[in-house]
Amino acid sequence: MAYGMIQLVPIAIVAGMFALFILSGLRSRGGQSSEYGFGGSYTGRVGIGAGIASNWMSAASFLGLAGIFYLKGYFGMAYVVGWTGGYVLLLVLMATQIRRFGKFTAPDFVGFRYESDTARTLAAVISIIISVIYCVAQFRGIALLVSWLFGIAYFPAVIIGTSLVVSHVVVSGALGVVRNQKLQYFVLIITFILPLMLLTRKLGYFWILPQFGYGAAIGELQQQFGFNWSEPFASTSLFEWLALCFTLMFGTAGLPHVLSRFYMVPGIRDARWGVVWGLFFIALIYWSAPAYGVLARLFEARNGLTLNAGGADAADMIALSGAGLGGAPLWALGLLAAGGMSAAFSITAGLLMNGSASFSFDIYPRLIRPNASEQDKVYAAKAFFLVLAAVVMTLTFQPWGMIAEIAAFAFALAGNTIFPAFLLGIWWPRANATGVICGMLTGLVISFMPLFIGDTLPVIAHLFPLTSSAFIGAPLVMIVMIVASLLTAPPSAAIRLFVSRDVHDCPEN
Amino acid sequence: MENTSTHTDPSFFKPHGTTMRSEVRVISFILSGWLISIVGCQLFAYLLEVNYSELLLDDLIFFNLPIQFWLSGQLLPLWFIILCILFNIWMDRRTVQNLEGSLRFRIKATRGEDE
Numbered sequence: 073m074a075y076g077m078i079q080l081v082p083i084a085i086v087a088g089m090f091a092l093f094i095l096s097g098l099r100s101r102g103g104q105s106s107e108y109g110f111g112g113s114y115t116g117r118v119g120i121g122a123g124i125a126s127n128w129m130s131a132a133s134f135l136g137l138a139g140i141f142y143l144k145g146y147f148g149m150a151y152v153v154g155w156t157g158g159y160v161l162l163l164v165l166m167a168t169q170i171r172r173f174g175k176f177t178a179p180d181f182v183g184f185r186y187e188s189d190t191a192r193t194l195a196a197v198i199s200i201i202i203s204v205i206y207c208v209a210q211f212r213g214i215a216l217l218v219s220w221l222f223g224i225a226y227f228p229a230v231i232i233g234t235s236l237v238v239s240h241v242v243v244s245g246a247l248g249v250v251r252n253q254k255l256q257y258f259v260l261i262i263t264f265i266l267p268l269m270l271l272t273r274k275l276g277y278f279w280i281l282p283q284f285g286y287g288a289a290i291g292e293l294q295q296q297f298g299f300n301w302s303e304p305f306a307s308t309s310l311f312e313w314l315a316l317c318f319t320l321m322f323g324t325a326g327l328p329h330v331l332s333r334f335y336m337v338p339g340i341r342d343a344r345w346g347v348v349w350g351l352f353f354i355a356l357i358y359w360s361a362p363a364y365g366v367l368a369r370l371f372e373a374r375n376g377l378t379l380n381a382g383g384a385d386a387a388d389m390i391a392l393s394g395a396g397l398g399g400a401p402l403w404a405l406g407l408l409a410a411g412g413m414s415a416a417f418s419i420t421a422g423l424l425m426n427g428s429a430s431f432s433f434d435i436y437p438r439l440i441r442p443n444a445s446e447q448d449k450v451y452a453a454k455a456f457f458l459v460l461a462a463v464v465m466t467l468t469f470q471p472w473g474m475i476a477e478i479a480a481f482a483f484a485l486a487g488n489t490i491f492p493a494f495l496l497g498i499w500w501p502r503a504n505a506t507g508v509i510c511g512m513l514t515g516l517v518i519s520f521m522p523l524f525i526g527d528t529l530p531v532i533a534h535l536f537p538l539t540s541s542a543f544i545g546a547p548l549v550m551i552v553m554i555v556a557s558l559l560t561a562p563p564s565a566a567i568r569l570f571v572s573r574d575v576h577d578c579p580e581n
Numbered sequence: 582m583e584n585t586s587t588h589t590d591p592s593f594f595k596p597h598g599t600t601m602r603s604e605v606r607v608i609s610f611i612l613s614g615w616l617i618s619i620v621g622c623q624l625f626a627y628l629l630e631v632n633y634s635e636l637l638l639d640d641l642i643f644f645n646l647p648i649q650f651w652l653s654g655q656l657l658p659l660w661f662i663i664l665c666i667l668f669n670i671w672m673d674r675r676t677v678q679n680l681e682g683s684l685r686f687r688i689k690a691t692r693g694e695d696e
Binding site for chain 2: 146149152153156159160161163164165168280283284285286287288289290303304305306310313314317333341344345347350352355358359362498499501502564568570573576577579580
């Protein structure tokens with residue numbers, strides 16, 4: 073893959089794809105729109121599923137996962153299982169019930185259920201931190217793609233990428249563009265699978281279903297290059313694998329922007345079946361993602377290149393560089409780049425808008441300016457959007473891991489804080505404000521502990537790895553919530569009755 | 582704040598009423614299938630690796646993929662979809678039954694047959 077030169081054809085494809093989305097969004101703006109950035113018209117359960125999937129797809133799914141497979145082999149499967157298995161938790165434990173609360177955001181839910189402004193504000197702060205961390209992963213993906221497209225270094229690519237994201241949100245907002253999520257998912261899946269089919273066909277493998285066809289590459293790597301895939305837990309322990317997998321699942325069921333999806337669907341039944349379709353569409357990507365990592369290794373081995381000579385940046389771009397090494401045409405690379413850009417842009421725009429909405433509705437009028445007018449809140453949201461973008465950009469200059477690892481950290485934080493708050497809030501009416509505040513604070517400490525004292529106390533880093541802390545962390549937080557709730561006064565009879573009768577259809581005592 | 586100490590709250594482990602009990606039973610069934618499949622597949626791969634080194638894992642190829650890749654990468658996501666479908670089918674049935682029950686009640690009440 074050639075750095076240092078402008079990739080004209082891929083740039084044209086990326087620009088064309090964004091033009092397509094904007095035009096399509098302008099056509100459908102007569103439909104629904106929402107201040108939370110999840111606008112779009114819903115046509116049936118398949119459409120809801122496509123919306124869930126397109127809202128889920130990010131640079132971590134598109135680029136990061138291939139990089140993890142390329143570097144860590146079977147360990148990458150923890151991401152596949154974690155990011156799909158979380159939807160089972162979400163569906164059976166939360167999807168039906170959270171709709172009955174009738175609240176639109178995670179802070180709304182926490183504030184209402186626990187009858188506490190402090191808990192609501194804390195939930196808003198945590199949601200913003202989660203959004204920032206998740207956005208860093210996306211900005212890194214965008215910066216790497218910009219760096220490749222324009223042949224420039226990573227540092228200026230971060231600045232240009234940030235400018236593009238902000239401009240995209242401003243232009244889309246000014247024109248009133250509504251996201252056409254079905255079209256977006258359709259384009260994403262084509263841009264991801266078509267280049268893979270081309271590569272497997274070129275290799276003479278079973279190209280119609282490259283999700284299975286890439287198995288031949290594993291055999292070839294083993295037989296001809298002595299690369300061993302047969303010891304899944306040779307470099308990482310079973311504990312590390314399970315810790316990451318369950319952290320991602322708890323995080324999936326606790327990510328504010330994922331939970332918000334269920335409020336946006338008109339009917340509860342449609343919401344449930346939409347999850348099934350969404351999971352199927354997401355699985356289509358994850359069935360294919362390992363292939364990019366495996367094929368990239370094979371192409372490198374055939375070309376006599378050493379593994380990961382380019383470091384983490386190269387590993388995160390391995391889907392593109394591997395396809396380039398395999399002789400994929402430039403337009404196919406352009407498709408991959410356009411898919412990655414589109415996934416990263418849409419989720420980043422949504423998260424930044426969510427973060428600024430949380431600030432302007434939950435923090436600004438409560439902590440900073442109690443008598444703020446609606447106009448003040450709008451200005452605060454716009455200003456905070458720019459502040460968030462600047463913070464994310466600054467953090468992206470020195471990212472602390474690969475794209476998928478940074479995203480996993482956001483999942484760990486969500487799994488340690490929002491997930492227990494929702495789970496006990498729904499399933500245990502006795503959980504109270506003191507419990508949830510203690511729990512969320514404990515979750516924050518657990519999530520950031522390995523970052524700050526992991527080097528001094530290796531046992532902390534071992535038990536609570538940065539990307540996988542919710543495996544032990546989430547149950548610990550729940551214990552803290554239960555103990556703190558039992559030691560303090562129960563919540564009001566009204567909210568307990570609401571949870572029993574309205575959420576769970578229990579007969580009144 | 583009103584303290585209702587005599588009131589026993591329902592919870593996942595102490596469900597109240599037939600609706601919640603049956604829902605919790607199905608959720609437990611689905612979550613057991615979810616947990617056993619995830620841990621079971623990894624334990625299977627781990628035990629094969631520990632006990633037989635790479636010999637067996639080399640030979641066990643399923644749908645063109647090494648067994649551990651197929652189990653975690655292909656089967657588990659598919660199994661999650663199946664679990665979600667089973668849950669939804671059960672929820673739909675319960676919704677229809679509840680609706681039928683409430684309609685029957687309303688019709689009887691209107692005609693005054695139960696009075």
